[in-house]
Amino acid sequence: MKKIKQDFSQIYDNCIGKIYRFIFLKVNSRDIAEDLCSETFLKGWQVFKENSQEIENPQAFLYQIARNLVIDYYREKDRTQTVPVDVIPLTDPADDLEKTAIANSELEMIKKALVGLKDDYQELVIWHYVDDYSIPEIAKMADKSEGAVRVMLHRALKSLKSKVNNNTDFEEA
Numbered sequence: 001m002k003k004i005k006q007d008f009s010q011i012y013d014n015c016i017g018k019i020y021r022f023i024f025l026k027v028n029s030r031d032i033a034e035d036l037c038s039e040t041f042l043k044g045w046q047v048f049k050e051n052s053q054e055i056e057n058p059q060a061f062l063y064q065i066a067r068n069l070v071i072d073y074y075r076e077k078d079r080t081q082t083v084p085v086d087v088i089p090l091t092d093p094a095d096d097l098e099k100t101a102i103a104n105s106e107l108e109m110i111k112k113a114l115v116g117l118k119d120d121y122q123e124l125v126i127w128h129y130v131d132d133y134s135i136p137e138i139a140k141m142a143d144k145s146e147g148a149v150r151v152m153l154h155r156a157l158k159s160l161k162s163k164v165n166n167n168t169d170f171e172e173a
Helices: 002-027 030-051 058-077 097-115 119-130 135-142 146-165
Strands: none
Touching (some): 030 058, 119 146, 135 146
16 A cells, blocks of 8 residues: 555656646636645545556546546536636746736737637647647547547647637737
């Protein structure tokens, strides 16, 4: 049992930030993201301690739990998914104000466009460009072939680009 605890502890340390960020980008609330993240690891631990040998990819397993908890959350609350505008500042505070304003405006534009993407596309974009997962890692997590992930990621980016380019709210600013 000690080895199982150590293994899960290592998995927790490696995945906590990414799982939290994934959930946070979906629910737009730090408190709810913290609760769902805690619940993700609690459920993960309950299964892992009894079936650790059967879980081939613990990270994908945790993402699946997180994805299901987010779906359950929205079913219960009957809300629409949003991506927060003020998640991560992209610029160094020492940069001049104009560069900071432009970067924040571009980040806001991308985040708002990301909200309009299909859930599968949102997840691929977050996993690949925010969490820096490789195509093979994403394929394992999504239980799809690498080719399918590449095609979906290409389509997601094309859709995201279209949404950003067609959003007149941002062109006026």
